[in-house]
Amino acid sequence: MRPPTRDEFLFFSLPEKALFYIIVYACLGYMVYQIIGRIRLWQQGKPVDWYPTREGRAYWIPTQDGLKHWVQNVVVYILAQKKVRSSRQKSGAPMHLMIFYGFATFFLATTLLAINTYGPIKFHKGNYYLAYEMFVDLMGLVFLVGVAWAFVRRYQNLQVELGSAAVEDPKQMIQRRRWPMSHAAPDFWTLGLLFMMAITGYWLEAARMSAKPEPFDWSAPVGHFWAQLQGPFSPIAYKTVWWFHMVWVFVFFCVLPKMRLRHIVMAIATTAGKSDRPMGQLRTISMEEVEQTEQIGVKLTKDFSRWHLMSTDACMECGRCTEVCPAWNVGKLLNPKQVVQDIRGAMVSGEDVATAISPEALWACTTCNACVEACPVLIRHVDLIVDVRRNLVSEGQLSGPAATMLRQTASTGHAWGQSASVREDWMKGMDIPLCRDNVEFDYLFWVGCAGATDSAAVKTTKAVASLLQKAGVKFACLGKEEACTGDPARRIGEEFLFQEKAQQNASVFERYGVKKVVTTCPHCMNSLKNEYGDFGARMEVFHHSQLLQNLVSKGSLLAAKPPRGEVTFHDPCYLGRVNDESDAPRDLLSNEVVEPEHRRNKTLCCGAGGGRMWMEETPSQRPSNRRAEELVATGASTVAVGCPFCRIMLGDSLKQVEPNREIRLLDLAEMLHDANFKPEEGSTA
Ligand code: SF4
Ligand code: SF4
Incomplete structure (x- = not known):
């Protein structure tokens, strides 16, 4: 008896084989032709500047270090599907994993089959072959269940969207970007194609067993079962099924670069070559760049980097980004998935990017990064949005309170236009050490614009200072030498105002030899930690909760012990x-x-980030109201916060959404202060 193995091209004559090769090469050629067309579009963009590629070459020829980085990203984000697994979409994640691992198995199986057929060693035999058959056969079932699941999901989502369209004009809904999923006809065609490839694959397997039974056919149980049901097949019937299966495979090759299916390939390229820039770091524009291009930010798609353009082609249109977008969720025009589609469209049409997206949508972004965190193919929507904002600001297209804030920051160094001396008002009666007095300090306590002047935020500032004093931490403040970090300016798109403030603050840090910074504002923290390095200021930067946690763990301070069920915490983005x-x-x-x-x-x-704190808000479209509703729903009587911006936004919203119940809004530091000081030892109020 011959060992278990596979007969390739069973019953095929030479002309039939030749016909197969002609068709398959034609389809592959067409696929490559389309891919080259896309590569030409990406090449309009700027070469990536973060990636260690060989000089003058594009992103697909990395150095040795770069190659390691590629492989790591492919393993984490593609093979292990890290982002998909952590998705909030309860059914979306397992469904995608089933389709992905099923598809990956087919790809691997086909590759092994090709190596066995055309390579010098015939390894597809014996026990290995039996295990291979069993594995591929069962993974086919996993794939089919995933595809069926996707059908049902899309159908259900379509029903929901059609339900909304019944009360609203669908064209208007599209204009207003109210279609988060857009599960239109092409999606069903795509799933239909995957289904047909898999089901005809099983039929082909069964046809082979029916036409030429072997004693080891049991190793492919699904195919074997099918073969038992359909009975014997003639060679002609077998070959008919073979060609029927191949038609779907040929179609797949031809449509791959055109349909959402392209994310199968593009996601690998994009995630592999992603930047290691932290999520909170925006790209620094140089003056040389501005002189060369004679513009700031992105006007046309050629102004984006090649990686960013390529990433728009990786979008699988899953809508995860839109589902989590706070602006979209309160009915604003911003739909991050649509932003990606609009940029992709502008890449082909050559249209002005801001027009393609709509300035109203662009200004609605809070730069919260929820979309970036959710995106399985690592698209950086905030980079895309801020780069276009930079151009709008440079063309003078920002007006209202946000433009006033920029002028105030430029003239006074304070986002609300307060004078520098006011930054020391909160210190009265507290004996706060100042850097300019040449005191020794371990930590610079960075107070921030709100922390120094907003009445609620000042309570946090005073609580932190008292706690640091109690724990014996050597710290000092800059007082009137502190200026806005420039974070709101940068995220609104006024890059060079940010750079001016960053350089000014960085030179103060250098003068005082600052090594460690603690701040109560996560926006300041992010900028100082992730963005000031570009201006020579490299320090360890801590949020006050981190330093206080450290002091609690050392026994220098007591943790707060709120009664069970009474406190909820709002994590700042x-x-x-x-x-x-x-x-x-x-x-x-x-x-x-x-x-x-x-x-x-x-x-x-x-809703306060990205400069939104200084932009007009329609009362019915306040992200803070949506958040306040969630916090109220916990039943807690106290909402703890860790950001002065969140505190300002939630303060109003909690009163609006729960006018009949008093809910306390306190910073973590105030709660810790209460746990560590007796009432007679002073209040932070
Ligand atoms: S941008 Fe990312 S999260 Fe949004 S639809 Fe595309 S793939 Fe999904
Ligand atoms: S960063 Fe902007 S686009 Fe993304 S989820 Fe937040 S508000 Fe929406």
Whole structure:
């Protein structure tokens, strides 16, 4: 008896084989032709500047270091599907994993088959072959279940969208970007194609067994079962099924670069070559770049980097980014998935990017990075949006309170236009050491614009200062030598105002030899930690919750112990998500926190970031109201925060959404202050 193995091209004559090769090479050629067309479009963009590629070459020829980086990213984000597994879409993740691993198995199996057929060694035999057959056969079932699941999901989503369209004009809904999923006809065709490839693959397997039974056919149980049902096949019937299966495979090759299916290939390229720039770091534009291009930011798609253009082609249109977008969720025009589609469209049409996206949508972004965190193919929507904002600002297209804020920051160094001397008012009666007095200090306590002058934020500032004094931490403040970090200016798109402030602050840090910084504002923290390095200021930067947690763990301070069920915590986007810190705040509250639905790195934005604090807001479209509703739903009587911006936004919203119940809004530091000082030892109020 011959060992178990596969007969290739069973019953095929030479002309039939030749016909197959002609068709398959024609289809592959067409696929490559389309891919070259896309590569030409990406090449309009700027060469990537973060990636160690060989000089003068594009991103696909990395150095040795670069190659390591590629492989690591492919393993983490593609093979292990890290982002998909952590997705909030309950059914979306397992469905995608089933399709992905099923498809990956087919790809591997076909590759092995090709190596066996055309290579010098015939290894497809014996026990290995039996195991191979069993594995591929069963993974086919996994794939089919995943595809069927995707059909059902899309059908259900379509019903929901059609339900909305029944009360609203669908054209208007598209204009207003209210179609988060857009599961239109092409999606069903795509799934139909995958289904037909898999089901005809099983039929082909069964036809082979029916036409030429072997004693080891049991090793492919699904095919074997099918073969038992259909009975014997003639060679002609077998070959008919073979060609029927191949038609779907040929179609697949031809449509791959055109349909959403292209993300199969593009996601590998994009995730492999992604930048290691932290989520919270925006790209620094140089003056040389501006002189060369004679413009700031992005006007046409050629002004984006090649990687960013390529990433828009990797978009699988899953809508995860839109589902989590705080602006979209309160009915604004911003739809991050649509932003990506609009840029992709502008790449082909050559249209002005801001017009393609719509300035109203661009200004609605809070730069909360929820979309970036959710995107399985690592698209950086915030980079895309801020780069276009930079161009709009440079063309004078920003007006209203946000433009006033920029002027104030430029003239006074304070985002609300206060004079520098006011930054020391909160210190009265507190004996706060100042750097200019040449005191020795370990930590620079960076107070921030709100922390120095907003009445609620000042309570946090005073609480932190008292706690640091109590714990014996050597710290000092800059007082009137501190200027706005420039974070709101940068995120609004006024890059060179940010750079001016960063250089000014960096030179002050250098003068005083600052090594460690603690701040109560996650936006300041992010900028100082992730962005000031470009201006020579490299320091360890901590959020106050992190330093206080450290002092609690050393026994220098006591943690707060709120009664069970009474306190909920709102994770600030720039702490919990962008800088990945969500344990320290909870530790300070002895982990006695009633968790809201969105928490930790999946927190829901209060709506203040990205300069939105200084932009007009329609009352019915306040992200902070949506967040306040969630916090109220926890039943807690106290909302703890760790950001002065969140505190300002939620203060109003909590009163609006719960006018009949008094809900306390306190910073973590105030709660810790209460746990460490007796009432007679002074209040932070
Ligand atoms: S940008 Fe990312 S998250 Fe949004 S639809 Fe595309 S792939 Fe999905
Ligand atoms: S950063 Fe936030 S607000 Fe901006 S598009 Fe993404 S999810 Fe929406």
